[in-house]
Each structure stands twice: as structure tokens, then as C-alpha cells.
Amino acid sequence: MKPGTLISHYRIISRIGAGGMGEVYLANDSELGRNVALKVLPADVVSDQQRMSRFVREAKAASALNHPNIVTIHEIGRADSMRFIVMEFVEGTTLRQLIARGPMKLNEVLEIITQILSALAEAHQAGIVHRDIKPENIMVRHGGLVKLLDFGLAKLTEKPAAAVDTEAPTQALLKTEAGVVVGTPYYMSPEQVRGLEIDPRTDIWSFGVVAYEMLTGIFPFQGPTPTDVIISIAEKDPPAPARYARELPPELERIISKTLAKNREERYQTAKDLLIDLKRLKQQLEIESASERTPPPEVKRQLAAETSGGQLLPQTIDKPGAAAVQTIREGPRANRIIRAIKNHKGAIVIAAAIVAVIATAYLYFARSEKRINSLAVMPLVNAASDPNMDYLSDGLTESLINSLSQINNVKVISFSSVMRYKGQQIDPQVVGRELGVRALLMGRIVLHGDSLSISTELVDTEDKSHLWGEQYDRSSADLQVVRGEIARDVSARLRFRLSGEQEEQVTKRYTVSREAYELYLKGNYFLGKGTESDSRRSIDYFQRAIAKDANYAQAYAGIAHAYESLGGVLGFMSPREAAPQAKAAAMKALEIDDNLDDAHFVLATLKLQYDWDWSGAERELK
Secondary structure (H helix, E strand, C coil): CCCCCCCEEEEEEEEEECCEEEEEEEEEEEEEEEEEEEEECCCCCCCCCCHHHHHHHHHHHHHHHCCCCCEEEEEEEEEEEEEEEECCCCEEEEEEHHHCCCCCCCHHHHHHHHHHHHHHHHHHHCCCCCCCCCCCHHCCCCCCCEEEEEEEECCEECCCCHHHHCCCCCCCCCCCCCCCEEEEEEHHHHHCCCCHHHHCHHHHHHHHHHHHHHCCCCCCCCCHHHHHHHHHHHHHCCCCCHCCCCCCCHHHHHHHHHHHHCHHHHHHHHHHHHHHHHHHHHHHHHHHHHHHHCCCCCHHHHHHHCCCCCCCCCCCCCHHHHHHHCCCCCCCCCCHHHCCCCCCCHHHHHHCCCCHHHHHHHHHHHCCCCCCCCCEECCCCCCCCCCHHHHHHHHHHHHHHHHHCCCCCCCCCCCHHHHCCCCCCCCCHHHHHHHHHCEEEEEEEECCCCCCEEEEEEEECCCCCEEEEEEEEHHHHHHHHHHHHHHHHHHHHHHCCCCHHHHHHHHHCCCCCCHHHHHHHHHHHHCCCCCHHHHHHHHHHHHHHHHHCCHHHHHHHHHHHHHHHHHHHCCCCCCCCCHHHHHHHHHHHHHHHHCCCCHHHHHHHHHCCCCCCCHHHHCCCC
16 A cells, blocks of 8 residues: 555554564554554455455454563554554564574573563463564564564464463464464474464474574574474474583573474473573573672772682682572572671682692692583482382482582582483583583482481593492481481582581581471472472471471471462562561561571562662672
8 A cells, every 4th residue: 555545534644564463654543643554455355255354353353462671562453445453653673683692691681571461461462373473473662562463364362261261252262273384484383383283382482592692693494495394393303502502501591492392292281381490590680790899999809819728718619501500509608708808818828739639639630630610400309109109209309419519619500400310311512612611410219118228439520531420328217317428429429628617608507306397408409499389388398397406497498499480480479468567477487597508598588579789689698
């Protein structure tokens, strides 16, 4: 249509482009004095009863959506034989244009994809599948607000009978017949390219492709022809994103990889679950960024000279993008550095002497033996094959990670990053490359009545050689003790001499009650599942642990974490209700043990999220 053409009370300004069901024009609404996007169906569609029916259902479904990240539908109209939809006109830049400008920053990518997912979660909740997620359908306004465009290929998914609203008979259930392939090839899911019926998990796949492209600058599935691309989507695994984005946090790589699982049963099942994981990662990165701010000059000068227990404290800090590999409790702890500054202000001369000693020792060991400075504790195998015992194997895995993270000289990968390998047969070299570590600690755990057996093995990821192994046969009452023994033995094998304080932290027992410890492990296990019911169940276990040991600081920290999650990333409680309970539990934990990282982390999160108190959050992390 030419500029100036009048359709109802909308005057055409220019043609914007073509959507999934017709052409889109920029028009002016003469009644309200605003610019709008006007989508017109071509004549052949209007005359096709099936396609026309699909258009009307799409329009009615999309007009019911009310979300800041979804383009608003203003009107469904008719002018003579013409049918059209009037939509919000979004000024900004398409995501395709942003990607074309070059590599995008990690925080920019996270901000955009979080908003995309928020829109998808809303649409899926209403029973709508977009079906054509691609950078061209995503607009970023100048203020950073993301808008998801063109539900022209959307469908309504059939809800379970119990969920059908009998009071809403006008809600259509739009299905796509098997064998009809609709979508953009590079972003199509395996079920789309096979012409199978689709569901919201198709959008999750397409979202994963878009996120992969934003992070790496390339398509995960490629080929010289559309047919080759389709074959790649159906049959080939994409290259690991870290191959093209070396500072990509492993947790983000895990998330993206899960969205691109060929079998949709292995993908995220809902956009909301995916959004929870992304928000949790984004929150973690924000906290870590706050903790990495440059200290005052006088602190930097003293840090360079301070020592603790015969070891130099200053450590090489990973680049910001790589920092997300570790949770906030990993790596050198700022609180120890600060205590060292206070207690050893005259240590410059001593530090210089120790530098010479350590340098000599390093040269000796570098010649005689491989240097291991990074480690991943792989999920311990529940050898009993009893799902009810997963809390024990997962709990001991996390406890070992926490203990080994107290060693300043070694980078230990976070629990969330290693759990993607649970239940898988792994190749140490492949995992080593994916996680960026020199060694893997692997093991199996068997519990028969009161007998506990744990076998461990330390493997070099460069050549898969066996570095160390041990079998621990103990009473089940000694679970906490054996955890400390394993951590201490691994440290010794890595030739890291622990200071008195470090050894105390590595082998520390937070409770002497076996029952309390097992209840805590169960609480932590359910907390990690991330659902509302499991999070509330975790609180019950933590409270039962406290009933067994009123001074169990970790259990109070668990309650704090659960409430913070329920009111934060999970969104199942109002922050007004959840935040005070999270704060009270964290404060109680710190009253018992002021050095408990988990409790400080919760307080830092609360100060950052609700108070915008950056300096206060930073203090909690020191």
C-alpha cells in the first residue's frame, strides 16, 4: 500500500516488513494521535477460510496478553474485504542488528534474554506458543526494554481438562497438523523440522538458539543449504559455546545446552523454570561483581604484603566473565584477608622471606611433579541406586566443594556447575576442557544400615592419569568426619599446606548431631530443586534439624536461603513477607557463627535487591 492510504481511521505512513501472516505497516491513528503497527492479511488469506480462522484465533489470543515485554494488540479490524490487526509500534533496534554489531557483553546478554523469557513465560501461561522466536522478532528500545514481536505463528496449546476454564468458551485451542512445517530454519526445533506437533518447549529451543548466537556470534546449527541446516538440527550436537566465548560461565553454558536438548523431555519443561535459573545466575554475577570492586589504595598496598599461616594471601582473580564459575563462597575469602591485614600489619619483611621459600619450593615441585591449581568435585555416585538416598550423595558432594573451597590456592568449581554431569558417563578430558580445571575428584558412596563406604579418585584431566585414590569405610555417624578427612587428604595430595585456620575450616563440623546433619542435607537437597513445594519442604527439614541442635548455624542459613529464594528468584512469596524471615534466619546463623558464608551471602542479596545498599552488600562479602 502507498503512504497516505486510509484504512478505517489509520493512515499508512510506510511499510515496515512482512510477518508470519501478512504485511506490516507503520500507520497513524487519527483518533488517538499515535503511531501504530498495522498488520494486514493478503487477499488470498482472507479468502482461505482455514487461514482466516487461524488469523482470528491468533489475534484474539495475542490481544489477551498484557506484559511489558510483549507487544500490545490494540484492535482487530475490518475495512471492506480487508482484515487487519493494530499493534503497538515499537521504536528501537532489532536484536539482529545488535548481534551484527559484534560481540555482546555478558551482562547485556543476560538482561535481554531474561526479558525475553519473562515474555515467553507469560505467553505460555496463557496457552500461547510463539513458534517463531528469532532476533528479527525481538526489539530492544533505547532504554533497554525488550519487546517480543509477531505472534503471527503463535498457537494455543490445549490445557489439561482440569485446567480448562469453562467460563471462557471463546478461548480457542489452535493446533498445527502433523506434517506442516512452519518457522525459521535456523531457529526451528527438532520437532518442528520433523513436522511434529509442538508445545512451549519448542520456544525454549528457539530461545536457546538465539541466546547461543548472542553469546558466540554464530549459529549452533549450520549448513550450506536449508536442508543441511535442518539435518544438523535433527541429528548433530552443537559445538560447546565456550569454544567461541572462552569466558562464558559454565553455569550459563549448562543452561544453554539444556535448552538445546534434542529430546524435548530433557529440555527445561517450562520457561518459568528456565527463567529461575537465569535469574539466579544473574543475581550471583551481580553479587560477585560487587565483591570485586577495587579496594582503597592503602588496603591494596597491605594486601600485597600480608601473609596467613605461612602462605601468601594475594591470589590471581579471574576475569569478571569467568567469576561466575564459582559461587560466592569459593576461592580466596575476603574476610580472611581483612583479618590478616588487622593481625599482621608488620608482615612485609616476613612476606618477602616467605616469597623466596615458596618460590624455591615451587621451582622444585614444578620440575618434579605436575601442578594442580583447579579442581572439580564431580557428583558422587549413589551406588545403592536408591533415589531416596540422593540427598546423601548430593549433600556430600556439596559439602566437599564447600570444604575444598576454603583452600586459597585452588579454584574449585561450584556445585551448580558440576551437577549437570550427574548420572552421566564422563570423559575427564572433555569435562576438564568444559570446566577449565586440571583435576577431577570422583567418587561413590554406599550406605548400608550404620556402615558407610566412600571410594574416591583424583584424576588428571590432561592425560586422564590416576593421581590419588582412597577408600573410606566408616560408621554412618562419622559422615561429617569423613568429609573433612577427604578434603584434608585431597589438599595434601595437591601439596597445599593448610594453615591452622584453613584446616579448621576444611574439617569443621557444624553440628555433632548425626540426625541434625542428615535433616540438613535433606533440606539442602530439596532447596536445590527450586520449586515452591520443595523450597517449603526444605524449610521444614531445616527447622527439624534445629530442633535436634538449636545452635546449628547452617540450618538457620538454609532457612534464610529458602525464604530469600521464595521471595526473590522463585517469586512464590511477596518480598515484604519473605525478606524479613530470610533476614532474621541469616542474623541468627551469624549470631552462632559469624564466618558462615551462606548467611552473609543471603544478607548481601537482601541488601542488594531490596535496599540497593551496594556498600552494605559488599561488606557482607568480606
